[in-house]
Amino acid sequence: xAGVTQTxxxxxxxxxxxxTLQCAQDMNHNSMYWYRQDPGMGLRLIxxxxxxxxTDKGEVPNGYNVSRLNKREFSLRLExxxxxxxxxxxxxxxxxxxxxxxxxxFGPGTRLTVx
Amino acid sequence: xxSVSQHNHHVILSEAASLELxxxxxxxxxxxxxxxxxxxxxxxxxxLKYFSGDPLVKGIKGFEAEFIKSKFSFNLRKPSVQxxxxxxxxxxxxxxxxxxxxxxxxxxxxxxRP
Numbered sequence: 305x306a307g308v309t310q311t312x313x314x315x316x317x318x319x320x321x322x323x324t325l326q327c328a329q330d331m332n333h334n335s336m337y338w339y340r341q342d343p344g345m346g347l348r349l350i351x352x353x354x355x356x357x358x359t360d361k362g363e364v365p366n367g368y369n370v371s372r373l374n375k376r377e378f379s380l381r382l383e384x385x386x387x388x389x390x391x392x393x394x395x396x397x398x399x400x401x402x403x404x405x406x407x408x409x410f411g412p413g414t415r416l417t418v419x
Numbered sequence: 420x421x422s423v424s425q426h427n428h429h430v431i432l433s434e435a436a437s438l439e440l441x442x443x444x445x446x447x448x449x450x451x452x453x454x455x456x457x458x459x460x461x462x463x464x465x466x467l468k469y470f471s472g473d474p475l476v477k478g479i480k481g482f483e484a485e486f487i488k489s490k491f492s493f494n495l496r497k498p499s500v501q502x503x504x505x506x507x508x509x510x511x512x513x514x515x516x517x518x519x520x521x522x523x524x525x526x527x528x529x530x531x532r533p
Contacts, residue, residue, distance in 0.1 A: 308462075339523075344428065344525060344526075345525055346425075346509060346523045346524055346525040346526045347463075347509065347523040348523075349520060352520065362520070394462065394463070396463075406451075406513075407453060407465050407468055408463075408465075408521060409465075410462040410463040410464070411462060412461070412462045413462055
C-alpha cells in the first residue's frame, strides 16, 4: 500500500515549456487535489476532483489544467511554464465517501523550478 | 470569507520547553479542524483532527489541541518538545457540507534548539 505517489520528484523547465505532473493513489479515495506550496503562503488549492469524471477550480487555477484519468490517477499540466510557477506541488486524496471535508493524505511532492 | 490564520510564522524553543501554536479560523457554520505536520523534506502528515465531541483532542507524538468555539481557535500544544519536533505545522479547517474544501493556514515553522 503505497498511499499517494507523485512523479517526478524534481523538475527544471525553461519558460514556455510544458509538462505534466502525475499523481496516483491506491486507497480507493474518491477525491483528489493539487496544491502548490510557497514560502509564507501555506498550501493553495489549484484544482480538485471530488469524484471520478469531475474536476473543479481551486484558489489558484490560472496556468494549469488537470485530468482525472480514472479513480486512481489525477494529473496536473502546465501548458506554458512561467517563473511564477516555481513551487513545490503536492497531490492529495481523501475519503472513500466522496465528501471533501475529511482528512487528506499527501504525496511526497514535486519540486518544480522554472527558469 | 473562509480563512485560517496562524499568527506565529517562526517559533524557536529549547528542548523540553512547552509549546503552544495559535490557530484561528473564520468559517460559517460547523467546522472540522485539523493540524498537519511537515518534517524537513517530507510530505504533510495528519497530527490530529476535531470533528465533534470532546473539544480537547489528542494526536500522535504527544500533541494535543483544544477547540474553543467562542474564540474560533484550535491551538496546538505539547508539554515538552523534542529536537525531532522541528517541522512546519499547518492548521486547516473544513465545513460539514460534502462540498466544503479544506482551507490551510500559512504554516508555523518550529525550530527546536538541542
